[in-house]
Amino acid sequence: MVILFNKPFGVLSQFTPEAGHKALDEFGFPAGVYAAGRLDHDSEGALLLTDNGPLIKKLLDPKFGHPRTYLAQVEGQITEEAIKKLSSGVEIKGYRTKPCIAEMATEPENLWPRTPPVRFRANIPTSWVRLTLTEGKNRQVRHMTAAVGFPTLRLIRTKIGNIPLEGLQPGQWRFVQEKVI
Structure with missing residues (x-):
């Protein structure tokens, strides 16, 4: 059995609450499942x-x-130069990331509001970038965007392999019919 879950902001990827954060135990998953990542x-x-x-x-x-x-x-208007650097890999914490797919993106039309909202500063614009990685270091996307001068304000994983998040609101889940990998 494989389940796709739209993990809300502020929820841990484990079944035991910790440090005041909600955990997976609140979402009614079948017994015996564990987070795969x-x-x-x-x-x-x-x-x-x-x-x-x-x-x-x-x-x-x-x-x-x-x-x-x-x-x-990300904070600021992402540039083509930053996109090229992200695509070819950047140095983070003494490690060079693998090349990835990086592209400018627009805010999704059906994006749910985040609670609490992302901080807003009238004099600093924000923009969106889509990254497809084949590795998963701790906080990698956040470190990568910061390394090219555009700190991440909000991060949403939209797809794992060929399984898109489409149609699930935060806290919702469904059984996966697609081949995972």
Whole structure:
């Protein structure tokens, strides 16, 4: 069994609440499933849960490098130069990220509001970038956008492999029929 969950902002990718944050135990998942990966509590979007141990191992093993797509709202108007740097890989914490797909994006039409909202500063615009990575270092997208001068304000994982988040509101989940990887 594989489940796609739209993890809300402020929820941990584990079943035990910690440090005042909500956890997965509040969303009515079937018994025996575990998160197959992580999203930080301040990130939103696609998270897979499954009762299939070998699948979890495969999803977490870097040698399989399955794609994960993120939509990041960044501080400032992202530039073509920054997009090129992101695409070719950037240096973060003594590590050079693998090349990825990076492109300018627009705010999705059906984007749910975030609670609390992203901070707004009238004199600093925001823009959106879509990144598809095949690796998953801790807080990687946030470190990457900061490394090119555009700190991430909001981060949403929109797709894992070929499984899009489309149609799920925060806190909603569905059983996955698609092949995962």
